Amino acid sequence: xxxxxxxxxxxxxxxxxxxxxxxxxxxxxxxxxxxxxxxxxxxxxxxxxxxxxxxxxxxxxxxxxxxxxxxxxxxxxxxxxxxxxxxxxxxxxxxxxxxxxxxxxxxxxxxxxxxxxxxxxxxxxxxxxxxxxxxxxxxxxxxxxxxxxxxxxxxxxxxxxxxxxxxxxxxxxxxxxxxxxxxxxxxxxxxxxxxxxxxxxxxxxxxxxxxxxxxxxxxxxxxxxxxxxxxxxxxxxxxxxxxxxxxxxxxxxxxxxxxxxxxxxxxxxxxxxxxxxxxxxxxxxxxxxxxxxxxxxxxxxxxxxxxxxxxxxxxxxxxxxxxxxxxxxxxxxxxxxxxxxxxxxxxxxxxxxxxxxxxxxxxxxxxxxxxxxxxxxxxxxxxxxxxxxxxxxxxxxxxxxxxxxxxxxxxxxxxxxxxxxxxxxxxxxxxxxxxxxxxxxxxxxxxxxxxxxxxxxxxxxxxxxxxxxxxxxxxxxxxxxxxxxxxxxxxxxxxxxxxxxxxxxxxxxxxxxxxxxxxxxxxxxxxxxxxxxxxxxxxxxxxxxxxxxxxxxxxxxxxxxxxxxxxxxxxxxxxxx
Amino acid sequence: xxxxxxxxxxxxxxxxxxxxxxxxxxxxxxxxxxxxxxxxxxxxxxxxxxxxxxxxxxxxxxxxxxxxxxxxxxxxxxxxxxxxxxxxxxxxxxxxxxxxxxxxxxxxxxxxxxxxxxxxxxxxxxxxxxxxxxxxxxxxxxxxxxxxxxxxxxxxxxxxxxxxxxxxxxxxxxxxxxxxxxxxxxxxxxxxxxxxxxxxxxxxxxxxxxxxxxxxxxxxxxxxxxxxxxxxxxxxxxxxxxxxxxxxxxxxxxxxxxxxxxxxxxxxxxxxxxxxxxxxxxxxxxxxxxxxxxxxxxxxxxxxxxxxxxxxxxxx
Numbered sequence: 001x002x003x004x005x006x007x008x009x010x011x012x013x014x015x016x017x018x019x020x021x022x023x024x025x026x027x028x029x030x031x032x033x034x035x036x037x038x039x040x041x042x043x044x045x046x047x048x049x050x051x052x053x054x055x056x057x058x059x060x061x062x063x064x065x066x067x068x069x070x071x072x073x074x075x076x077x078x079x080x081x082x083x084x085x086x087x088x089x090x091x092x093x094x095x096x097x098x099x100x101x102x103x104x105x106x107x108x109x110x111x112x113x114x115x116x117x118x119x120x121x122x123x124x125x126x127x128x129x130x131x132x133x134x135x136x137x138x139x140x141x142x143x144x145x146x147x148x149x150x151x152x153x154x155x156x157x158x159x160x161x162x163x164x165x166x167x168x169x170x171x172x173x174x175x176x177x178x179x180x181x182x183x184x185x186x187x188x189x190x191x192x193x194x195x196x197x198x199x200x201x202x203x204x205x206x207x208x209x210x211x212x213x214x215x216x217x218x219x220x221x222x223x224x225x226x227x228x229x230x231x232x233x234x235x236x237x238x239x240x241x242x243x244x245x246x247x248x249x250x251x252x253x254x255x256x257x258x259x260x261x262x263x264x265x266x267x268x269x270x271x272x273x274x275x276x277x278x279x280x281x282x283x284x285x286x287x288x289x290x291x292x293x294x295x296x297x298x299x300x301x302x303x304x305x306x307x308x309x310x311x312x313x314x315x316x317x318x319x320x321x322x323x324x325x326x327x328x329x330x331x332x333x334x335x336x337x338x339x340x341x342x343x344x345x346x347x348x349x350x351x352x353x354x355x356x357x358x359x360x361x362x363x364x365x366x367x368x369x370x371x372x373x374x375x376x377x378x379x380x381x382x383x384x385x386x387x388x389x390x391x392x393x394x395x396x397x398x399x400x401x402x403x404x405x406x407x408x409x410x411x412x413x414x415x416x417x418x419x420x421x422x423x424x425x426x427x428x429x430x431x432x433x434x435x436x437x438x439x440x441x442x443x444x445x446x447x448x449x450x451x452x453x454x455x456x457x458x459x460x461x462x463x464x465x466x467x468x469x470x471x472x473x474x475x476x477x478x479x480x481x482x483x484x485x486x487x488x489x490x491x492x493x494x495x496x497x498x499x500x501x502x503x504x505x506x507x508x509x510x511x512x513x514x515x516x517x518x519x520x521x522x523x524x525x526x527x528x529x530x531x532x533x534x535x536x537x538x539x540x541x542x543x544x545x546x547x548x549x550x551x552x553x554x555x556x557x558x559x560x561x562x563x564x565x566x567x568x569x570x571x572x573x574x575x576x577x
Numbered sequence: 578x579x580x581x582x583x584x585x586x587x588x589x590x591x592x593x594x595x596x597x598x599x600x601x602x603x604x605x606x607x608x609x610x611x612x613x614x615x616x617x618x619x620x621x622x623x624x625x626x627x628x629x630x631x632x633x634x635x636x637x638x639x640x641x642x643x644x645x646x647x648x649x650x651x652x653x654x655x656x657x658x659x660x661x662x663x664x665x666x667x668x669x670x671x672x673x674x675x676x677x678x679x680x681x682x683x684x685x686x687x688x689x690x691x692x693x694x695x696x697x698x699x700x701x702x703x704x705x706x707x708x709x710x711x712x713x714x715x716x717x718x719x720x721x722x723x724x725x726x727x728x729x730x731x732x733x734x735x736x737x738x739x740x741x742x743x744x745x746x747x748x749x750x751x752x753x754x755x756x757x758x759x760x761x762x763x764x765x766x767x768x769x770x771x772x773x774x775x776x777x778x779x780x781x782x783x784x785x786x787x788x789x790x791x792x793x794x795x796x797x798x799x800x801x802x803x804x805x806x807x808x809x810x811x812x813x814x815x816x817x818x819x820x821x822x823x824x825x826x827x828x829x830x831x832x833x834x835x836x837x838x839x840x841x842x843x844x845x846x847x848x849x850x851x852x853x854x855x856x857x858x859x860x861x862x863x864x865x866x867x868x869x870x871x872x873x874x875x876x877x878x879x880x881x882x883x884x885x886x887x888x889x890x891x892x893x
Binding site: 082154158160161164165255288291293294297318320327335339342343347349358359374381382384389390393394395458459462463464466467542543544 | 584585586587596597600601604605608611612615616618619622623626627628629631633634635636637638639640641644645648649652653656657659660662663664665666667668670671719720721723725727728730731732733734736737738739741754756757758759760761762763764765766767824867868869
């Protein structure tokens with residue numbers, strides 16, 4: 001808004017109370033399979049992403065269970081070494097590229113960013129649909145590569161192994177290349193949306209922290225993903241045409257690949273986790289009914305992570321033969337990037353101080369996140385220290401560390417988000433008791449799976465090992481049992497969430513009493529989100545202000561779409577902003 | 578502390594391993610204190626400030642600069658200590674003393690090969706003197722491998738087309754395991770070796786006995802030596818002697834029989850075929866098996882190849 005103008009202009013606002021169970025909503029205004037496939041509605045696209053990432057999460061999860069089962073005994077338990085190598089590769093590639101990267105931004109972000117901004121949709125709705133189809137196309141290409149010989153390179157595709165091994169590596173990297181564009185386009189879309197589509201009055205200091213986290217994530221997606229695309233294209237060219245870039249037999253440099261790869265893949269770690277941070281802020285404030293502590297510290301630390309995160313890739317390469325000086329600089333920057341993350345943890349804890357804390361299932365998942373991510377982060381400090389990294393690099397310690405961050409942190413935050421926003425997405429409430437039990441099962445199963453991996457990693461058990469020495473068997477077996485418990489937890493969540501769609505109690509528009517804008521629309525939301533143009537006078541965490549101040553909209557205008565709705569309350573508030 | 582060490586870390590068998598361990602415990606124990614502290618505060622808040630009525634109003638606390646600076650600066654100081662400490666230990670690990678004893682290491686799928694100053698060669702066993710710095714000059718003849726000795730807390734990638742170095746000083750005689758820690762394909766997890774630390778005098782004797790390398794020991798028949806070589810050179814990692822199916826075709830009943838090749842033709846497994854398969858593995862690939870074997874050209878001499886062929890002949 002141009003300030004000069006609006007400071008002088010008075011606008012008429014009125015309160016629009018959200019309706020429960022409205023006659024018309026986004027799921028029944030357009031119907032039929034074709035309407036879904038061609039929809040430009042960000043909410044439907046978000047749901048399609050949610051279904052897709054859930055599907056791939058279960059596929060990747062089955063791979064994980066196969067890997068863990070095979071590791072029950074040293075050497076062969078029930079599958080061959082080559083098959084094992086393909087399965088752990090697929091587990092990693094599917095989980096990273098088809099689940100973790102798109103999960104929060106593309107599924108939950110798509111659904112809720114425009115709602116939180118008071119916008120009718122994202123800035124480029126058709127581009128949004130294209131992103132989804134690129135994701136699907138990339139996934140299909142990846143599936144073709146699995147059927148067509150598989151890949152056994154690990155999800156990291158290290159050269160010269162990946163340039164010389166058999167299988168369908170070229171097809172797979174092409175699939176990842178295509179998925180990369182999906183990610184880039186989503187990033188472009190979100191940045192534009194956040195800059196240009198905010199509702200009247202929604203200044204940057206009133207932006208939700210989930211939106212801030214998506215903003216930081218989008219920056220990384222736009223800047224880092226092209227590097228991955230180029231790198232993988234080079235691997236493909238090397239395999240197809242024999243151009244020597246990474247393979248020393250052709251005059252290339254294998255370590256160069258690692259630099260390129262981690263230049264994307266380290267920031268990609270933040271693509272995966274930063275949106276999770278956004279969810280934590282939303283859920284903690286809602287369930288403690290309290291203003292976030294240190295709004296700017298949290299918002300800006302996401303941006304700081306996004307920027308410093310670009311300069312730490314070399315910490316994956318301390319033993320690769322890179323110069324000691326480079327290792328020193330990378331180690332230093334790695335510790336710096338830990339600080340903004342630590343600040344967030346402290347701020348979230350402080351937010352709970354003198355709050356009104358309701359231990360509902362979304363918050364329970366957040367507390368799961370809290371402990372697991374803390375362990376993941378602190379073991380990251382261990383790994384950032386060069387001397388310790390030399391001992392622990394490429395052992396199970398690293399495997400446990402990134403699972404604590406990615407599953408313990410990111411997946412728990414994602415589950416918290418799904419549980420938190422489920423009533424808005426589906427209009428239904430799930431079984432709260434089952435949700436709490438499942439959260440407990442996952443928490444226990446996760447720790448049983450991954451804590452032993454820290455121990456065997458410190459003892460020297462290398463990762464990506466089909467066979468191992470006897471000494472490690474007991475840890476492997478505990479870990480395998482844990483993975484089954486974890487699996488049961490995830491199946492349980494799937495069960496009660498799906499069940500709630502059919503038999504769940506109907507949800508009120510704002511079951512948690514949140515002040516955030518997405519809760520001030522109908523449940524289910526209308527196709528174009530708001531029947532009015534929302535006007536924002538408070539921040540999304542201003543729990544000291546009354547609810548009616550969060551439901552304001554322009555009095556006269558409608559939103560340019562369709563019929564006006566009945567306005568249940570018409571008290572007028574002169575607005576001087 | 579020792580009990581803790583035994584629980585979480587392998588035995589410390591090099592002169593520098595203890596430095597890594599001290600740092601390991603410093604970081605873990607401070608992390609533990611922080612975890613217990615933060616989770617403790619969290620649990621306290623959840624209990625103390627639990628919601629008792631839906632109408633509760635919370636105070637407006639937006640930020641507190643003093644508090645926020647404190648919890649930014651103290652962790653910053655802590656991590657800077659960990660950074661500096663880690664770097665200092667790392668540099669000691671990096672820079673080998675000038676008088677270090679040098680051994681050449683070659684990694685290849687899926688075997689570690691060691692060459693000593695007097696031409697002695699070993700596979701899968703690194704023999705070193707106790708109490709003397711040993712520097713390994715390493716490269717790979719195919720993909721990237723990584724040389725990891727948990728007992729020494731050292732690890733270094735081994736690259737094709739470039740040399741990398743690592744050093745250690747093991748004060749006591751004994752044995753330690755070597756793992757390959759850079760994923761290198763089918764038998765990556767079997768690419769292990771042993772470091773055998775000898776008393777100084779004993780090491781000199783061992784070295785003298787193995788000078789030149791590659792001759793047939795006098796007390797062995799060719800086929801027996803061939804069996805030993807098949808172990809040492811890791812042939813047996815992929816080729817079984819008992820008919821079981823591994824990465825490569827079994828050697829049992831191979832000699833003198835027809836072999837079906839991947840191009841559809843067949844060949845009789847005679848001396849020439851086996852010799853060719855050792856020196857040029859890609860020339861005739863057996864149907865149903867991946868073309869992943871490396872050449873042993875320039876590594877096995879004629880006498881050794883003959884011995885291996887004699888050994889295969891005995892596997893009826």
